[in-house]
Amino acid sequence: MKVRMKMTKTGPIRYVGHLDFMRFFQKALRRSGILTAFSRGYSPHMLISFASPLGVGLESLAEYVDVDLAYRDDFELSESDVQHLKNMGLENEELPPVPASEVLAEMVNREMPEGVRVLLMRRVGVTDKAMALVTGADYLVFLKNGFLKDTDLASAIASFLAEKSIVIHKVTPKSESDVDIRPLIRELAVSNKGAAAPEGYERALFMSLSAGSAANLKPETVVEALCRHLGQEYDPLALRILRTEMYAGDKKPFSEIGEAF
Amino acid sequence: MIMNNNGFTYNSKSHLALPDDVLLKIEKPARYIGGEVNSVDKRELLESGKISVRYAMCFPDVYEIGMSHLGIQIICEQLNRLPDVWCERVYSPWPDLHSIMKDRGIPLFALESQDPVKDFDFLGITLQYELCYANILQILDLAGIPLHAADRGEDCPIVCAGGPCTYNPEPLADFFDFFYIGESETVMNDIVLLRRDMKAAGRSRAEYLRELSHIPGMYVPSLYDVAYNEDGTLASFEPKYPDVPARVVKQVCMNLSEAPYPEKPLVPYIKVTQDRVVLEIMRGCIRGCRFCQAGMLYRPLREKSLEMLKREADLMLSGTGQEEISLSSLSSSDYSKLPELLDYLIGKFRVRSINISLPSLRIDNFSLDVMKQVQDVKKSSLTFAPEAGTQRLRDVINKGITEADIMKGSSAAFRGGWNKVKLYFMLGLPTETEEDMKGIAHLAQAICDNYYEIPKAERNGKCEITVSTSFFVPKPFTPFQWAPMYRQDDYLTRAQIVKNEIRSMKNQKSIRYMWHEANSTVLEGVFARGDRRLGDVIEYAYRHGALFDAWTDYFRMDIWMEAFAACGIDHEFYTLRERPVDELLPWDFIDIGVTRRFMEREWKRAKEGFTTPNCREKCSGCGARIFGGGVCFEERHDDGSSVISWKSRDEETGADHKEEDPA
Numbered sequence: 049m050k051v052r053m054k055m056t057k058t059g060p061i062r063y064v065g066h067l068d069f070m071r072f073f074q075k076a077l078r079r080s081g082i083l084t085a086f087s088r089g090y091s092p093h094m095l096i097s098f099a100s101p102l103g104v105g106l107e108s109l110a111e112y113v114d115v116d117l118a119y120r121d122d123f124e125l126s127e128s129d130v131q132h133l134k135n136m137g138l139e140n141e142e143l144p145p146v147p148a149s150e151v152l153a154e155m156v157n158r159e160m161p162e163g164v165r166v167l168l169m170r171r172v173g174v175t176d177k178a179m180a181l182v183t184g185a186d187y188l189v190f191l192k193n194g195f196l197k198d199t200d201l202a203s204a205i206a207s208f209l210a211e212k213s214i215v216i217h218k219v220t221p222k223s224e225s226d227v228d229i230r231p232l233i234r235e236l237a238v239s240n241k242g243a244a245a246p247e248g249y250e251r252a253l254f255m256s257l258s259a260g261s262a263a264n265l266k267p268e269t270v271v272e273a274l275c276r277h278l279g280q281e282y283d284p285l286a287l288r289i290l291r292t293e294m295y296a297g298d299k300k301p302f303s304e305i306g307e308a309f
Numbered sequence: 310m311i312m313n314n315n316g317f318t319y320n321s322k323s324h325l326a327l328p329d330d331v332l333l334k335i336e337k338p339a340r341y342i343g344g345e346v347n348s349v350d351k352r353e354l355l356e357s358g359k360i361s362v363r364y365a366m367c368f369p370d371v372y373e374i375g376m377s378h379l380g381i382q383i384i385c386e387q388l389n390r391l392p393d394v395w396c397e398r399v400y401s402p403w404p405d406l407h408s409i410m411k412d413r414g415i416p417l418f419a420l421e422s423q424d425p426v427k428d429f430d431f432l433g434i435t436l437q438y439e440l441c442y443a444n445i446l447q448i449l450d451l452a453g454i455p456l457h458a459a460d461r462g463e464d465c466p467i468v469c470a471g472g473p474c475t476y477n478p479e480p481l482a483d484f485f486d487f488f489y490i491g492e493s494e495t496v497m498n499d500i501v502l503l504r505r506d507m508k509a510a511g512r513s514r515a516e517y518l519r520e521l522s523h524i525p526g527m528y529v530p531s532l533y534d535v536a537y538n539e540d541g542t543l544a545s546f547e548p549k550y551p552d553v554p555a556r557v558v559k560q561v562c563m564n565l566s567e568a569p570y571p572e573k574p575l576v577p578y579i580k581v582t583q584d585r586v587v588l589e590i591m592r593g594c595i596r597g598c599r600f601c602q603a604g605m606l607y608r609p610l611r612e613k614s615l616e617m618l619k620r621e622a623d624l625m626l627s628g629t630g631q632e633e634i635s636l637s638s639l640s641s642s643d644y645s646k647l648p649e650l651l652d653y654l655i656g657k658f659r660v661r662s663i664n665i666s667l668p669s670l671r672i673d674n675f676s677l678d679v680m681k682q683v684q685d686v687k688k689s690s691l692t693f694a695p696e697a698g699t700q701r702l703r704d705v706i707n708k709g710i711t712e713a714d715i716m717k718g719s720s721a722a723f724r725g726g727w728n729k730v731k732l733y734f735m736l737g738l739p740t741e742t743e744e745d746m747k748g749i750a751h752l753a754q755a756i757c758d759n760y761y762e763i764p765k766a767e768r769n770g771k772c773e774i775t776v777s778t779s780f781f782v783p784k785p786f787t788p789f790q791w792a793p794m795y796r797q798d799d800y801l802t803r804a805q806i807v808k809n810e811i812r813s814m815k816n817q818k819s820i821r822y823m824w825h826e827a828n829s830t831v832l833e834g835v836f837a838r839g840d841r842r843l844g845d846v847i848e849y850a851y852r853h854g855a856l857f858d859a860w861t862d863y864f865r866m867d868i869w870m871e872a873f874a875a876c877g878i879d880h881e882f883y884t885l886r887e888r889p890v891d892e893l894l895p896w897d898f899i900d901i902g903v904t905r906r907f908m909e910r911e912w913k914r915a916k917e918g919f920t921t922p923n924c925r926e927k928c929s930g931c932g933a934r935i936f937g938g939g940v941c942f943e944e945r946h947d948d949g950s951s952v953i954s955w956k957s958r959d960e961e962t963g964a965d966h967k968e969e970d971p972a
Contacts, residue, residue, distance in 0.1 A: 056317055060325055063338040064578040072578055075346075078630030090685040092662040105333045109319065159630070161344055165317050246321035285330040290319070 049121035049146055052114050052172045053156070054303055058107040058290075059163025066101035073113065076159040082152055083144065085116040085136050095136070099178035099294055099302065100185065100259055103266070108291035109167075110185075112302050114178045119146035121174065123307060129174040149309050170306030181296040181305070182260035184234060187267040188241055188290045190249035195286035199278060201238045201251065208277045209236060216273055229273060232258035232265040234299075249288050259294065326418040326425075327406075335405045339579045340372035343398075343420030346576035347628065349385065350421055351395040360395045361505045363429040364388055365419045365466065367399040368437070369444035370859065375400040376575065377583030379637065380435055380472065384493045387569040394501055397421040399432075401444045402451065404856060404863065410451050417451035426452040430504055432466040433489075436474030436481070439836035440829060440859035445484060446851040456848060458486045458531060463514055467504060475528075476606055477785040477896040480836050482530035483844035486518055490899055491526040491560025492592075494568040499524060522553045526560035528899070529553070535841055541882050543840060543893040558900045559606075563938045565592060566614040570621055573628035585633035585666065586625040590618060590650070594639040595924035595940055597931075599707045599915050600696070600738065602784035603639055605903050608931060609939020610924065615646045619653055626663060633664040642671040643925075651679050659683070671710075672718035677725050690729030690775070691722045697738060698748025705740050705915050709923060712752070719756045728769045730756060735781040736803045736824070739792040739915065746803055749776060750810035750820075757816040775821045778807060780830040784837050785896040786903065788911030794834045794884040800827035828866040829858065835883045840895040843883075845876040904932035 057069065064072065074094050077084055086092035095116035102108050116136065120143040121129075133140050146152075149169040156166045172178075196204075208214070214230040235256035245252055257265040267289050275282035294302045325332070325342055332338040344350075354360050366384055368375030375381065381398065388396035397419035402410060409415070416425040426432055432452065434445055446456055454468065455461050461468070470481065471489040478488040489497070500521060507517045522529045532553045536544040548555055562568050574586060593610035594603070622634060634654065638644060654665050665683045670676040672693060680689075693715060697703045700712055719730060734749050753774050760772035780800045783792040795803075804824040811822050836843065849872040857863035873880045888894070890909050897905070907930065914921060921929050924940040934941040 056319075058319055058321075060323070060342040060344055061578065063332055063342050065339070068339065068579045071580065072576070075576055075630030075632075078632070079346075079627065080630075086662050090688075091664070104338065105329075109317065159346070161346070163320070167317055244319060244321065246323070285333050288321075288329065 049119045049143075049309075050114060050116050050172050050174050050176065051149070051152070051169050052112055052176075052178055052302070052306055053153070053166050054168040055111050055113065055164060055166045056107075056109050057102060057111050057164055058109070059161070061161060061163050062105055062107045065104045066098070069102075070096065070098065076156060077115070079159045080155040082155050083118040085118045085138060088135070088137055097177060097179055100182050100264075102291060106289045106291060110291055110293045110302070112178050112294055114172065114176070116174075117146070117152075119143055121171070122146075123171060125174065132174045146309060168303055169309075170303075171309045172306040176306075178302070180261070181302075182294055183258065183262070183297060184295040184299065185257060185259040185291055186293040186295075187255045187257065188239055188244075188292055189253045189255060189267050189271060190245045190288040190290070191251045191253070192249050192283075192286035192288070193251075195283055196275070196278075196280060199280065201253070204274065204278055205236055205238065205253075208274050209233070211277070214273050214277070216269060229265055229269065232263050233270060234258065236270065246288055324423055326423040327415065331406070331409055331413075331415075335409070336403060337372075337579060340400070340403070341406070341420070342578075343423060345420075345578060347573040348398075348421055348575055349389045349395070351389070352422060354393075355395060355422070359393060361393040361509075362391075362395075362431070362501050363424075364394060364396040364431040364433060364501060365399050365426045365429045366396055367432060367434045367448055369401050369434055369441045369448055370437075370857070371403055372400045372577075373579070373581040376577050376581040378435065378437070379587050379589060380493070382571040382574055383569065384433070384497065386571040387493060387497060388501060390569060391498060391501070393505070395422075397429075399426055399448065401447060401857070407447065407451070407856065416453050417448065426466065427454060429466045430508070431501065432468045434468070434470045434485075436470050436472040436478075438859060439474060439833045440864075442481065442836060442847050443851045443855040443858055445481065446848060447856055449484065450851070457483050459483075461486070461514070465514075467514070467517070469500075473602060473606060474836075476602070476899060476901065477838065478528060478530065479841050479895040480839040480843035480847065482841045483848075485530065486514075487521055488528040488530070489526065490528055490557050492562045494562035494565075495560035496524055496526060500527065519550075519553075525558050528557045530841075533898075537842075541879075543895055546893065546895070546898055556898055556900050559902060561609075561902070561936045562592075563611065563936060565589075565611050566617040572621060572624040574625055574631075576629045576631070583635070584631075585635050585664075586622075586629055586631045587635050587637050588618060588622055588625065589613070589637045590641065590644050590647075591638045593939060595643055596640055596709055597707055597911075597921055597923055597929070598696075598709070599705070599788040599911055600735065600781060600783075601639075602787050605786050605908075605931075606901055607639070608901075608903055608933035609936055609941060610643070611939060612644060612646075615649055618650055622654060622658075626658065632662070633666055634658065635666040635668065637668075639669065640671070641667060641669050642673070642676060648675070655679075655682055672722060674721060677721055681725060689727070690731050690773075691719075691727050692731040692733065693718065694733040695752060696733065696735050697741075697745060698734060698750070698752055699745045701918060702738060702741060702745045702748070704918050704920050706738055707911075707915065707920050709920070712755075715752070716755065716759060720759050720762075723760050723763055723772070724767075726769055728760065728771070729773045729775075731775045731777065732756070734776065734778045736778045736807070737781045737795055737800055737830075739783075739789055741803075743806060746806045747810040749778065749807050750814055753811065753820045754814040754816060757814075757819055761816075772816075772819050773821070774819055775823065776807075776811065777823045777825075778804060779825040780827060782830060782834045782837055785894070786899075786901050786908070788908045788915055790838065790894065790908065791888040791890055791892075791912055793887040794831070796881075796885070797827045797831055800830060826861060826864070829861075829864050831880070831884060832858065832866070832869055835880045838895070839883050842876075842878060846872045846878055849875050902931075902933040902935050907931045 084094050097114045099112035153166040153169050213228045215226050215228050218225050218227050237254050239252040239254035255267050272282045366381050368378050385396045388394050399419050418425055449456050454465055467486050469487045470485050475488045518529045521527050532549050534547050538544045591612040593607040595610050598604055696708050753776050783789045811820050850868050853868050855868045
């Protein structure tokens with residue numbers, strides 16, 4: 049059975065990059081005793097896929113990861129689902145029944161450091177891929193005291209969003225291009241969640257941005273563009289970023305996808 | 310400062326020693342956050358006043374290297390089993406963080422508690438290679454501890470060292486309060502608890518060190534006087550006081566099966582060099598290769614019991630979730646129950662898709678059969694370490710393998726489906742001639758010929774041979790401790806000769822050649838057999854920017870050359886001379902069990918080209934028997950070939966040995 053876990057990644061582990069976190073997560077699964085499926089071949093590996101990589105230094109309350117488990121899937125399976133399982137060397141009917149999602153979550157959580165918690169686990173289709181579904185994500189961006197200190201954030205955001213287009217010059221190792229990020233900003237506002245802020249970061253912005261393979265906008269890019277709009281200096285070290293949710297399709301929270309078990 | 314979401318409490322408070330803006334700016338910040346799975350957190354005990362000794366255990370290199378070191382994990386395990394001791398880890402901050410810590414005055418901290426090292430009772434540093442000496446001063450400097458032991462006050466941690474380089478601790482004598490000569494499983498707890506008790510009784514640092522010098526294996530350099538002859542050689546090395554021992558005897562753990570071992574090793578967050586569970590199967594080596602320091606230092610051979618190893622493998626894999634287990638020893642094929650151990654590991658773990666890695670195996674039919682079961686033949690390569698290109702030179706170094714062994718091994722490997730072979734050699738070995746250098750190329754070609762003798766239909770494409778050479782550095786406590794080294798240019802000439810000869814071989818396109826840097830070899834050679842006068846050089850070099858010398862990108866020979874000149878030290882004094890056997894060597898005060906007399910005999914036999922049998926074939930009376938264990942005490946063969954022909958070590962050191970020379 050394939051499950052999608054929702055988990056947090058907060059605290060010091062935010063300094064562990066995506067690839068290292070994936071490896072760390074696999075080891076935790078091995079320790080947990082959960083039965084996982086493996087790819088076939090000479091060096092079999094777990095079948096794990098994160099919805100969207102989280103940058104080094106960022107925290108999240110909503111990381112989604114798909115994991116193929118070696119438990120029987122009692123939901124309706126299509127022909128191709130059965131074939132897919134066979135390719136992994138699994139006969140659905142021969143697999144053991146799956147424990148309750150809370151039990152599985154607890155098995156994983158026992159192996160996790162403070163700051164990483166599986167909050168939710170749902171069954172998804174054998175061939176579903178979280179990564180392919182992502183369309184958007186929400187963030188809280190805490191601003192370090194002193195950064196943009198003389199700016200009235202509410203009116204700054206209003207004039208920023210009033211722009212018809214906000215073009216940024218994007219440089220990647222492979223290409224350079226101009227991108228209009230305005231259509232990728234679904235929502236941008238001063239957040240009242242400043243109460244949850246880390247010490248020394250009293251103000252916060254809420255952002256809902258396009259994410260995923262089609263169009264991905266990073267929250268730090270938005271702050272950088274906002275600074276340019278205001279004629280203020282941007283400081284990448286003045287932000288603390290918390291991802292709070294991920295969406296599929298037209299704003300369907302990931303936590304509502306799949307079946308409870 | 311909390312927030313709820315699905316019942317989760319978001320805690321934004323940080324206990325890290327480095328502020329966010331620093332962590333975001335540096336490479337791989339996860340090196341510095343601690344909190345790895347299975348790390349020991351005694352913060353609650355500390356806060357309730359129940360910790361009486363805080364020990365910072367340091368590997369003076371970057372996190373990924375230090376985390377791959379088994380010894381530190383054994384020591385942390387051992388010390389943390391003591392209820393009132395908290396042993397934490399420290400690694401070298403990478404140069405990017407080094408300069409930030411210097412600029413901002415951020416003190417060096419231990420990973421688990423993130424507390425400054427300066428507040429600890431001990432700072433223990435493991436000395437694994439000579440090129441980390443500048444990093445040791447970085448550790449002291451960043452911690453805010455005076456570099457010189459003589460300048461440390463009562464509040465400073467006691468700074469000590471262990472590991473292979475402590476078998477010639479003299480170049481570092483100024484910087485350490487004491488050196489621990491031997492294995493941690495023996496008296497490590499005693500030295501820690503002695504400090505606790507003496508501190509509680511209000512006794513001073515000096516009183517502690519004096520008392521410590523009475524514990525076997527502990528060397529307190531400040532308690533010894535050193536004098537030099539006019540020619541720069543050592544004239545005398547004497548304790549300052551009658552109660553301080555003149556000889557320091559290596560401490561050896563004779564029952565490894567009952568010694569503490571990390572059953573739940575640390576699981577790092579980031580990928581480290583040795584990203585697997587390491588199972589030490591034995592310590593010591595029966596082989597007696599004359600260049601090998603570990604082979605002499607860790608005598609006698611001590612095996613762990615099969616039952617213990619099975620248990621440890623189970624615990625370590627389930628406790629870490631690692632995907633690979635590696636057997637560790639100097640020569641795994643010599644473990645007497647290897648087939649049984651491998652049967653168990655393969656039977657139990659291959660089905661759980663756990664890799665089994667088997668370094669330091671001899672290539673024979675048994676090991677090829679095992680390797681086929683545990684690795685993908687098509688992708689993997691086999692490694693041989695002939696070490697020298699001709700049989701003459703292999704006999705000089707007592708490598709114990711013949712050309713026929715290598716040919717038979719590679720032939721079996723090729724027939725088994727492998728087509729990639731790696732060959733390791735050393736250049737600059739004693740008595741080496743041009744013929745020996747060229748012999749490396751000829752051996753590689755002979756292996757190629759071997760491959761192409763296999764019918765084309767049964768071959769797996771082209772064969773790929775990688776030849777690597779490093780330059781030999783004579784080490785203390787080996788029969789080659791008297792041997793001369795060469796100048797940098799001379800080393801490179803040797804590599805050039807090998808390269809040209811390989812390029813003239815018939816199958817040169819199938820042979821890749823790689824060689825090691827020559828300038829760091831020279832520096833390693835200076836420190837390996839150096840004396841106390843080198844302390845100034847290390848300090849000068851560190852203060853002028855030497856750091857991470859083991860890293861090619863950071864190694865700056867110009868700084869070291871400037872340091873030698875500024876301190877008036879001729880570094881060639883330490884490298885180019887062949888030392889006469891009657892010279893007093895800086896490390897002669899240490900007793901590793903293997904006698905000087907044995908090494909002198911081996912040096913002579915080496916120069917005459919005579920080999921010496923390994924411990925299981927015949928006892929050669931090295932002296933390690935004094936520890937009361939090892940092969941010397943194993944059951945002998947029926948033909949009595951290994952019967953010990955001498956009664957006591959005193960008798961042995963006095964008597965002349967009359968072994969049959971194979972020639």
